Structures are given as C-alpha cells and as structure tokens.
Amino acid sequence: MDKCGSAMEFLENKNILITGATGFLAKILVEKILRVQPNVKKLYLLLRAANEMIALERFHNEVIGKDLFQVLKKMWGGDFDTLISEKVCLVPGEVSLSEMGLKDSNLVAEMKNQVELIVNLAATTKFDERYTHNYAH
Numbered sequence: 034m035d036k037c038g039s040a041m042e043f044l045e046n047k048n049i050l051i052t053g054a055t056g057f058l059a060k061i062l063v064e065k066i067l068r069v070q071p072n073v074k075k076l077y078l079l080l081r082a083a084n085e086m087i088a089l090e091r092f093h094n095e096v097i098g099k100d101l102f103q104v105l106k107k108m109w110g111g112d113f114d115t116l117i118s119e120k121v122c123l124v125p126g127e128v129s130l131s132e133m134g135l136k137d138s139n140l141v142a143e144m145k146n147q148v149e150l151i152v153n154l155a156a157t158t159k160f161d162e163r164y165t166h167n168y169a170h
C-alpha cells in the first residue's frame with residue numbers, strides 16, 4: 034500500500050478536532066480531508082467567535098466561501114451543503130481560555146467522548162501582536 038492510501042485509510046471514520054479553523058493551514062487541511070476522504074466521521078472546527086451564529090458567519094465567509102473550496106463545490110454540486118452539515122461541527126472557542134472557552138457543555142461532553150485526533154493550528158502569527166491582546170468577535 035502506498036503512503037497516500039494509508040493516510041486516507043487512517044482518516045476514514047475519524048473524529049478530528051482542528052483549531053484555528055479560519056487560518057491558512059487549517060483551511061487547506063479541511064478542504065483536503067473533505068476532498069480525499071469524505072468518509073471522515075466528523076471535523077470539529079474550533080474558531081474564535083462569541084457564539085454559534087458568528088462562528089457560522091466566519092466559517093462561510095472565511096473558510097468555505099474562499100476560492101480554495103471551488104473544486105470541492107464542483108465535485109459535490111448540490112450535495113456540498115449536505116456534506117458540510119454532515120461532516121463539520123463548528124466549535125466557537127478560544128484556546129487561551131480554560132476548557133478552550135467552550136460554553137456548550139453538551140458539545141464539550143460529545144467532544145471528550147468522540148474526538149480521536151487533535152490538530153492544533155490556532156496560533157498568533159502576527160509578529161507585532163500585543164502580548165495582552167484578547168481577541169473578541
């Protein structure tokens with residue numbers, strides 16, 4: 034078996050938490066996983082947002098609304114929205130806070146039970162960021 038085959042097999046049926054979901058690398062990772070292994074079980078995408086509505090807005094504007102997702106949209110056509118709603122769970126959070134700032138206790142319990150893999154891509158990548166900066170959307 035080649036390496037690509039084994040990576041796809043590994044991702045099959047996996048529940049994965051990806052932080053920094055609006056970021057450069059996370060977007061590429063999410064698109065790639067959904068394109069090559071749509072049988073991933075669920076992608077929990079942690080993004081900074083004060084609530085679910087803002088998380089959804091950010092996800093649409095800053096993630097799936099980007100040109101990067103055009104190929105996936107073409108592949109799935111009218112089923113693209115179904116793919117997203119079945120495979121993506123948005124998690125409004127803030128990794129610098131206790132329990133990653135998660136407010137929904139049911140979601141926290143679900144994630145504690147289900148998540149098998151964490152890809153932490155949340156990071157401050159601005160070289161002139163203030164040390165005390167606390168981001169709130």
Ligand SMILES: NC(=O)c1ccc[n+]([C@@H]2O[C@H](COP(=O)([O-])OP(=O)(O)OC[C@H]3O[C@@H](n4cnc5c(N)ncnc54)[C@H](OP(=O)(O)O)[C@@H]3O)[C@@H](O)[C@H]2O)c1
Pocket residue numbers: 052053054055056057058059079080081126127128129154155156157158159168
């Ligand atoms: N890009 C590369 O080529 C590359 C190469 C090697 C390693 N890396 C590393 O990979 C990581 C991600 O890089 P990137 O290029 O994807 O960076 P990026 O585009 O700046 O994305 C960083 C993401 O982290 C989020 N974030 C920042 N602080 C957070 C917090 N406290 N809680 C929750 N989310 C937070 C940001 O959210 P907001 O949208 O809310 O700001 C953004 O979505 C970094 O550690 C970087 O050093 C990157």
